[in-house]
Amino acid sequence: MNTPTAPWQRQLAEAFSSIDALCRQLQIDPASLPLLPEFKDFPLRVPRGFVACMEKGNPADPLLRQVLPVQQELQQFPGFSLDPVGDLDAVAEAGVIHKYHGRVLLIATGACAVHCRYCFRRHFPYQELQLSSQKLDKALTYIAERDDIAEVILSGGDPLLLNDDKLENLLLRISAIAHVQRIRIHSRIPVVLPARITPALLETLAGLPQKVILVLHANHPNELSTEVGDACRQLAMHGVTLLNQSVLLKDVNDDSDTLCTLSEKLFGFGILPYYLHCLDRAAGVGHFEVTLNRARQLMQTLQQRLPGYLVPKLVQEQAGAAHKIRIA
Numbered sequence: 001m002n003t004p005t006a007p008w009q010r011q012l013a014e015a016f017s018s019i020d021a022l023c024r025q026l027q028i029d030p031a032s033l034p035l036l037p038e039f040k041d042f043p044l045r046v047p048r049g050f051v052a053c054m055e056k057g058n059p060a061d062p063l064l065r066q067v068l069p070v071q072q073e074l075q076q077f078p079g080f081s082l083d084p085v086g087d088l089d090a091v092a093e094a095g096v097i098h099k100y101h102g103r104v105l106l107i108a109t110g111a112c113a114v115h116c117r118y119c120f121r122r123h124f125p126y127q128e129l130q131l132s133s134q135k136l137d138k139a140l141t142y143i144a145e146r147d148d149i150a151e152v153i154l155s156g157g158d159p160l161l162l163n164d165d166k167l168e169n170l171l172l173r174i175s176a177i178a179h180v181q182r183i184r185i186h187s188r189i190p191v192v193l194p195a196r197i198t199p200a201l202l203e204t205l206a207g208l209p210q211k212v213i214l215v216l217h218a219n220h221p222n223e224l225s226t227e228v229g230d231a232c233r234q235l236a237m238h239g240v241t242l243l244n245q246s247v248l249l250k251d252v253n254d255d256s257d258t259l260c261t262l263s264e265k266l267f268g269f270g271i272l273p274y275y276l277h278c279l280d281r282a283a284g285v286g287h288f289e290v291t292l293n294r295a296r297q298l299m300q301t302l303q304q305r306l307p308g309y310l311v312p313k314l315v316q317e318q319a320g321a322a323h324k325i326r327i328a
């Protein structure tokens with residue numbers, strides 16, 4: 001059913017991995033950018049569709065800023081570490097993170113379609129934790145043996161990077177566990193690679209007896225192209241509840257106009273704003289941090305300007321905490 005040359009897989013293979021090629025496409029002189037000289041452990045990766053949403057000739061483009069490896073990543077910030085959210089302490093079984101009540105995270109794959117420079121899992125030892133077929137049995141047994149687990153959250157990496165067959169197999173095995181009532185997918189792929197939302201995937205999702213929730217990760221209204229809108233409409237038509245989680249990022253989306261437009265555009269695509277996430281303090285991402293005071297100010301403006309259902313919850317992850325911390 002799924003061939004290695006599905007259009008989305010071809011697009012993935014054609015993603016930009018060279019700064020020079022990316023700069024040529026965007027008509028920007030690479031010499032004018034404060035580039036990181038060496039970034040092999042977390043290389044440039046950005047699908048062409050996402051690049052098409054960037055403004056040509058603008059080195060400060062908010063989408064470009066999210067993917068461009070820059071010198072500031074070498075800067076040390078106090079309190080920024082390799083495992084900022086305590087994921088390693090919460091690994092219950094290979095590929096299973098059990099730190100939230102009633103729900104577990106399954107690391108379906110370590111790979112992503114895009115490499116976001118602000119990513120809190122950029123140092124995560126995926127190779128050790130991601131689910132090989134041998135480890136999958138144990139992970140599913142862990143879930144099956146605990147009937148207080150009502151929700152399974154596919155995370156990563158990006159779970160939608162699995163091909164249709166693998167994903168269908170995984171979803172069907174999860175859905176066969178009687179006490180699992182909801183299956184949630186956290187993914188940036190509908191935004192950066194909407195062609196991945198294939199008819200086969202839609203059919204699989206629609207056929208699951210559980211409620212399916214897809215939490216997209218969009219940070220800026222410019223990311224929401226017509227193609228993204230079409231993919232989201234398809235998902236909604238197949239019974240998927242769509243939510244969005246953004247990360248608050250300096251010089252990307254830390255102004256109220258951008259955040260208001262994002263919420264309104266998301267709703268136009270059938271997506272409810274869920275979380276506005278404060279940056280997780282991973283080493284190398286400090287230049288993206290927005291102060292808590294500024295974050296609170298922005299929230300106040302959003303509350304003044306938007307209906308309540310378009311105001312995301314401002315939250316922060318705290319190592320060891322059993323839920324995200326809501327910031328008042």
Ligand SMILES: *Cc1c(COP(=O)(O)O)cnc(C)c1O
Nearest residue numbers: 100103105153155186245323324
């Ligand atoms: C926060 C988070 C979750 C689960 O938290 P909820 O409060 O249940 O939404 C799962 N995956 C990721 C990547 C998260 O950031």
Ligand code: SF4
Nearest residue numbers: 112115116119157188
């Ligand atoms: S898609 Fe998500 S997990 Fe992957 S690099 Fe971006 S923020 Fe990190």
